[in-house]
Amino acid sequence: MNAISGNYTRFFTGDFNPASYGTHPDFSQYGPLHRAILEGDWESTESFYRSHPEAVTNSITESSDTALMVGIMSGQKIEFITNQVEFGRVDLRRVNKEGNTALHEAAIVGHLKAAELLVGRNRSLLYIRNLDGYLPLHLAAAYGQREILFYFLRVGEVHNIQLSESELDMLMHLEISARFFVPYVKHIQEIKSMHDRTKLFVRMFCWGLQGSPEHSSILKKAFLLGAKNGIQEIVEEILVVFPDAISYVDEDGHSALHLAVMYRCEHVFNFIIQQMGVSKKLLLKVDNGGNNILHLVGRMPYQPQLEVGSGAVLQMQRELQWYKEVEKLVPVQATTTLNHDGKTPMMVFDEDHRRMIQSEEQWIVSLASACTVSTTIIGTIAFSAAIQVPGGNNDKGHPNLNNETNNNTGHPNSNNETNGSTFRLFAISNAAALYSAISTFLIFLSIFTTRYAAIDFLYSLPNRLIIGLISLFVSITSTIIAFGFAQYFMLFEEHETWNPTSVVIMSFALVTLFAFLQFPLLLNMMKTTYGRSMFNLLDGRNSRKGLRF
Structure with a gap:
């Protein structure tokens, strides 16, 4: 994933300092153009284009970014980007040193209007991969650019992009790692819309894997990662299409229910218990360390999920509520079961807390x-x-x-x-x-x-x-x-x-x-x-x- 952080990081670090281009013999002549683009000064940009026609298509930075890429990465208004595209013959398929087109850069910085403009001019940009094999679709997912990703899915005809199963797996992982499915929106209507589109994408992802002999290995990572991050949409849609996913475990022997308890994801926990039923086999399942689900809930959370209110007393209260709720579900013998360290669940709880x-x-x-x-x-x-x-x-x-x-x-x-x-x-x-x-x-x-x-x-x-x-x-x-x-x-x-x-x-x-x-x-x-x-x-x-x- 080091290639994904390339252009976006470069733009916000010293490597993308416009003053540095004046010292490079190959790009010193483009210094005024670069500054004009960063300032959103179209008159100066147009004047430079007329006096230097080659600047419309040539690279103007050490990373081989074109003037159009610089305009998109700097977040210029769509009117400015439109003027750049319409001035002269701009090669929209031109790539920089990382193999990124202007559409890749728009996906990274979340410039939706620029992406719509570029796709409208040349739909084939959706299918161009950079040097690491990433489509604009992948980069939008990696950087959590939800609106652009849904736009790519809507207009790009994702089934015709011919993503391999490993690439579908990577796409899902990029979205989860970027916390793509967490709806950071304020209005209820926006939340509902985001929720519906998220479920649509996950359902599309599952349908694309139906009949594949490798669906288990691909879905296993996405399903367990979704449970660990508290993303109910992923868990729900995968279980609807592949109910046997409830039996998936990771390398440590943790099931989705274990991970939901360990990471204190109550929404995933509630869904699994309500929809899949409280089976003794599921609740009594132990990991590689001999820990049942009550041992795991007795441990400290694996990520900061405790800040649910003001005052430290609420943190301990929340931990006890988790333990007591799981204790109600498991059979009585689970409360006295010893793990490989010879500890009961309550002993684990007391020591960890x-x-x-x-x-x-x-x-x-x-x-x-x-x-x-x-x-x-x-x-x-x-x-x-x-x-x-x-x-x-x-x-x-x-x-x-x-x-x-x-x-x-x-x-x-x-x-x-x-x-x-x-x-x-x-x-x-x-x-x-x-x-x-x-x-x-x-x-x-x-x-x-x-x-x-x-x-x-x-x-x-x-x-x-x-x-x-x-x-x-x-x-x-x-x-x-x-x-x-x-x-x-x-x-x-x-x-x-x-x-x-x-x-x-x-x-x-x-x-x-x-x-x-x-x-x-x-x-x-x-x-x-x-x-x-x-x-x-x-x-x-x-x-x-x-x-x-």
């Missing part, structure tokens, strides 16, 4: 420490406000602001009535702040005393963190509300109208800030703990458990 447990324990302890300090401060403030209430107490020890009668006349006073109602709201919010602060302190105190066993990360610790963060949010919000009422008492004067807008805005801003900083973590934990499972099985086992402490 020991470092993760330690790091997540540190993360949880640090979070609990910070929250405990915060709630201690809030509780101190709330308790102090309950003892030393705004306005002080009367001779009987009752809060003055809670008295709805005038202390001098003994008759009802409208202002005192307002103060009394407001004071009761202050007392309620202050009590809520104090009690929720104490609750938060107790919850996070229980986190400090947890044994931090692996199973605790599944429900116990997430539940405590969720309740603790909710209680902390209530205490902070109640404290801010109580402070707002206290400000009202301090600034209120008889016969004066007080505008509380500024205090309300500042209070709302503080609550919003806390929600903005902590709610993503809280919502993600609630989703993974109480939400729908990522394993969409048909037997009802995809619901979450209740609260567990």
Whole structure:
């Protein structure tokens, strides 16, 4: 595959520096033309063409790239490329040192409009191979240029290109290696269109291999690679045409189901379990190391598939959810089976995840420490406000602001009535702040005393963190509300109208800030703990458990 990286890499490295061409005796005269093309200056380019007619077809770089190739590789607008093609007699079949035509270069950089223009002028460009035998179709797949590849498949009549079985295998591998089937698009309609075209291509690939004696060796690589990369379309379409592909294993004895578990590809896992059935033969299959599927799910993932949400606790929780889900499917004897190292699945899980447990324990302890300090401060403030209430107490020890009668006349006073109602709201919010602060302190105190066993990360610790963060949010919000009422008492004067807008805005801003900083973590934990499972099985086992402490 080193040939594939040729032109594209050369263009973005120092080897493709236009300033360097001025020092080469063979190409120094084309320096102005090269700079004009890179700048998209058609007037200067046309002027150079008229004064140097040979520049239209000659190579202008040390890599034998033509002016048209430079224009395409630099991503010039289609109007500029069209002017280049229509000026003079441009040889569209001319190749550079790597044997690439202008269409090869368009496939590499993803210039779809240039590719449409070139194919419209000369359809035979689709069938020209470079020095390594690659068609433009191959290069589009290798660089993940989805739109151009689908365009080549649509207009190039891929069956007439006469791809050999080994080339079909290579084409599929290039697409998977370039993450071709991962739909990096934003809109639902685009996702559906990409999904349908992907399935069409894979179906075409499988149909082309029907009746071939070598279909097993070719499909085996693509099928297992698709399972490992989590590309459900490949797995689904191959199994539809060749159901026996479910028995394919790699050199280490890993089946597609093994790879889906090892690389944490839940979509492939769900499809295989739902469509192919949960057979004991499939689930009890062991690899060359004597590991069954439960041993394999007990290992750390073979690629970073853990970042499913904020907070380290979610990583360990996800690992445990994988293990528990696979454990439900396998027979009981699989949980105690020893591999060639003499280890049970749970022993493998504990050993492989020991470092993760330690790091997540540190993360949880640090979070609990910070929250405990915060709630201690809030509780101190709330308790102090309950003892030393705004306005002080009367001779009987009752809060003055809670008295709805005038202390001098003994008759009802409208202002005192307002103060009394407001004071009761202050007392309620202050009590809520104090009690929720104490609750938060107790919850996070229980986190400090947890044994931090692996199973605790599944429900116990997430539940405590969720309740603790909710209680902390209530205490902070109640404290801010109580402070707002206290400000009202301090600034209120008889016969004066007080505008509380500024205090309300500042209070709302503080609550919003806390929600903005902590709610993503809280919502993600609630989703993974109480939400729908990522394993969409048909037997009802995809619901979450209740609260567990």
